[in-house]
Amino acid sequence: MVAAAPEQVEYIPLERVPRHVAIIMDGNGRWAKARGLPRTEGHRHGTENLRRILKACVKFKVEILTIYAFSTENWSRPRTEVQMLMRILEAVIDRELNELHESGVQLRHIGELDGISQGLQKKIRKAMEVTKDNRRLILNIAFNYGGRNEIVRAVQHIVRDRIPEEQITEQLISSYLYTSDLPDPDLIIRTSGELRVSNFLIWQGAYSELYSTPTYWPDFNEDELRKALNEYGTRKRRFGKTDEQIASE
Secondary structure (H helix, E strand, O other): OOOOOOOOOOOOOOOOOOOOOEEEEHHHHHHHHHHHOOHHHHHHHHHHHHHHHHHHHHHHHOOOOEEEEEHHHHEEEEEEHHHHHHHHHHHHHHHHHHHHHHHHHEEEEEEEOOOHHHHHHHHHHHHHHOOOOOOOOOEEEEEEEHHHHHHHHHHHHHOOOOOHHHHHHHHHHOOOOOOOOOOOOOOEOOOOOOOOOOOOOOOOOOEEEEEOHHHHOOOOOHHHHHHHHHHHHOOOOOOOOOHHHHHHH
């Protein structure tokens, strides 16, 4: 029997590369179930896939990558799964920190540290401190993160700072968010075919382009990322303006 030739991928030159890409890494559990594996194996494979996507982002010259790793709602999952996710993050920091640092990746945590073990908090802070001066790629890890909680937290800080009502603007609120010094995401990708943002960057993503793929996260590779970036390149980002206004700029 002659093996079938591998499918040839057509590499279309990227016309416009988004500066900031955010990914909702969905489908680990379903990927594992389809293979008769426990959900924890899906999370392990999903973690391994992140390394490939980081390299692809550097290759495609994406400057900022934000990943949705663990939401504030994920605490309601089975205790064993939550514990496994915590151990996976800790193992990733232990195993990958040096290589990420040498590759010029700056690690940032967005979300709450409350509820995370003291040991893991310490490792997260160390990873951010070690890589803070790196500039090749900024990797925001949204862990114990919720978009609504982020906005509530920002409002609480504004109240504590006694900012006068007339000074509260969109720009001011943005300056109190975890991503205050970064541009909003240009493109939000969700794997596994779901069509919702699930409380992810709901303020910052107001004008983001959305892209959904049926591919589960462990199978979302460089070619799949390129497809998303190609699709982004075909979008017209109007920000409330007409085509004629954009053409005249």
